Amino acid sequence: MENLSKKKIAVLVANGFEQIEMTSPIDALKKAGAAVDIISPEKEKVKGWKHTEWGDEFSVTISLERANPADYDALLLPGGVMNPDKLRMDTIAIDFVKKIFHTNKPIAAICHGPWILINADIVKGRKVTSWPSVKMDLINAGAQWVDEEVVIDGKLITSRKPDDLAAFNNAILQIF
Numbered sequence: 001m002e003n004l005s006k007k008k009i010a011v012l013v014a015n016g017f018e019q020i021e022m023t024s025p026i027d028a029l030k031k032a033g034a035a036v037d038i039i040s041p042e043k044e045k046v047k048g049w050k051h052t053e054w055g056d057e058f059s060v061t062i063s064l065e066r067a068n069p070a071d072y073d074a075l076l077l078p079g080g081v082m083n084p085d086k087l088r089m090d091t092i093a094i095d096f097v098k099k100i101f102h103t104n105k106p107i108a109a110i111c112h113g114p115w116i117l118i119n120a121d122i123v124k125g126r127k128v129t130s131w132p133s134v135k136m137d138l139i140n141a142g143a144q145w146v147d148e149e150v151v152i153d154g155k156l157i158t159s160r161k162p163d164d165l166a167a168f169n170n171a172i173l174q175i176f
Helices: 020-033 082-087 091-102 116-119 132-140 162-175
Strands: 008-012 035-040 044-048 052-058 074-077 107-110 151-153 156-159
Touching: 008 020, 008 091, 008 116, 020 044, 020 052, 020 074, 020 107, 020 162, 035 151, 052 082, 074 091, 074 116, 074 162, 107 116, 107 162, 116 132, 116 151, 116 156, 151 162, 156 162
Parallel strands: 008 035, 008 074, 074 107, 107 156
Antiparallel strands: 044 052, 151 156
16 A cells, blocks of 8 residues: 555546545545645535436535645546537636646546647647546647556546546545
């Protein structure tokens, strides 16, 4: 088990994130001792999505507009369809992701989460994976897309879907 007791992890989500893609990695990170903040453009609560219906509400630790990327050691981007589609159009969210990336801190994105990486302009020349419907978007953005449960390219970790969470969680514990 990795010891992340001195690490502070940002989890960036909007309403409609795939719930298990947030809760499973957060549980693994907390078990390894990391402090985790849920950051969102939503002010107090953010709502998950469970496959085909709305999921649970979670407290937002800090609003996106108040969050400082310098306060974090790594970033987690859960998927779902609505969540990354909203975040990739949010200039504050994109700026947050860029600042994490350009300070050489790890970023992990699963499922549709890599959409945010595309808009942050950080996938060109990188080996990545994602949910199959995001494949062409990543290729068009200059990434090398592969169909693997988890891909690590430097400090960038990507994964395909909830079925890959065990491998994804192991990778984030190693890299974070």
